[in-house]
C-alpha cells in the first residue's frame with residue numbers, strides 16, 4: 270500500500286500563522302511544539318494548571334501561560350500535549366466547555382480518540398500531528414534546521430480544511446522538512462504503541478540490559494559490557510539510520526556480519542516474533558489501553574515499582590560514571606525543558 274508523503278512545499282504555513290494555537294502541557298512534546306511554532310511565526314499560548322511545575326520553564330522562554338481552560342477559550346487550535354492518561358479529564362473539564370464551531374482540537378498521539386476516551390462534538394476539526402521522535406529531539410532538530418518526520422491524520426473534518434491546517438502545523442514544528450505521512454488515528458496509535466513496546470523502548474532496553482547482565486554475570490568488567498551493549502548501540506544504529514541495515518553491515522567486519530547473520534535470528538527467534546504478535550493483539554483489542562488506564566487510575570503502583578527497578582539496574586551506575594568523562598555525550602536534552 271503506498272502512502273502520501275508531504276514536504277515543506279506541500280504545506281502552507283500561513284494557515285497556522287493565521288490561527289491562535291493553545292498548547293496544553295509543556296513537557297517533552299509540548300515545549301518542542303510551542304517553541305518551534307513560536308519561532309515559525311505562530312501565535313502560541315500555553316495551557317497549564319495554576320500549580321504546574323512547567324509554568325516557570327514556559328514563562329522563562331517568553332511564552333504566555335494561562336490555565337488550560339483560559340488557553341482553550343482563547344485559541345482556535347487546541348493541541349493536547351499532556352500525558353495520555355490525563356487527557357480525558359483535561360478535555361472534559363477545560364477544553365470541551367470552551368469548544369465552538371470552527372475550532373480545531375489536535376493530538377500528538379491518537380490514544381484517547383482511538384480508544385474512545387474523548388469524543389469531540391461534530392462541529393470541530395479533530396486532527397493529529399504525531400512526531401516520530403522524542404520531543405527534545407523534535408526541538409533540537411528544528412533548531413538545527415532539520416526535522417523529525419510526522420504522522421498527520423484527520424479524524425473529523427468539520428471545516429473541510431482540517432488536513433491542510435494539520436500539515437501547516439507539522440511544517441511549523443519542522444515535520445515537513447523530513448516528511449509528513451498521511452495516516453489514520455488507528456494506524457498511528459497501534460503502530461506507535463507497538464513500536465515503543467516491542468522494538469524502540471521495551472525491546473531495545475530489555476536487549477541492552479540482558480546483554481549487559483550476561484557479560485557481567487560471566488565475569489567481564491561492567492565498563493566493557495556497557496561500552497559493548499549500550500554505548501556502541503548508538504553508533505551501530507546511526508549507520509542503520511543513515512543507510513539502512515545494509516550500510517551497517519557494510520561498515521562492520523565480516524566476522525561481525527557473519528555473527529550477526531548466523532546468531533541474530535537465534536536471539537530474536539520465532540518465540541519472540543510470536544510474543545510481538547501477542548503484544549500487537551493486546552493493542553488492537555484495547556486490552557493494553559484498559560490495563561494502562563486502570564493502572565493510572567490506581568495511582569500507578571506497578572509503573573512506579575518497575576521504573577525504580579530499572580533505575581537501580583547496575584548498567585545505570587556504570588553508564589553514569591563513563592558518560593561523565595565524555596562531555597559530548599553527557600549533555601542536557603535542551604536548555605528549556
Ligand SMILES: NC(=O)C1=CN([C@@H]2O[C@H](COP(=O)(O)OP(=O)(O)OC[C@H]3O[C@@H](n4cnc5c(N)ncnc54)[C@H](OP(=O)(O)O)[C@@H]3O)[C@@H](O)[C@H]2O)C=CC1
Nearest residue numbers: 294295296297298321322323350351352377378402403404
Ligand atoms: N514524549 C514524546 O516524545 C512523545 C509523546 N507523544 C505524545 O505527546 C503527548 C504528550 O506526551 P509527553 O510530551 O511525553 O508528556 P510529558 O509527560 O513530557 O509532559 C507532561 C506535561 O503536561 C503537563 N500536565 C500534566 N497534567 C496536566 C493537566 N492536567 N493539564 C495541563 N497540563 C498538564 C505537565 O505539567 P507538570 O510539569 O506540572 O507536570 C507537563 O508540562 C502524549 O499524547 C504522548 O503520547 C507523541 C510522540 C512522542
Ligand SMILES: CC[C@](O)(C(C)=O)C(=O)O
Nearest residue numbers: 401402403404461465469
Ligand atoms: C518511542 C516512544 C514514543 O512513541 C515516541 C518518542 O515516539 C513516546 O510515546 O514517547
Ligand SMILES: [Mg+2]
Nearest residue numbers: 400401402461
Ligand atoms: Mg512514538
Ligand SMILES: [Mg+2]
Nearest residue numbers: 378461462465
Ligand atoms: Mg508513543
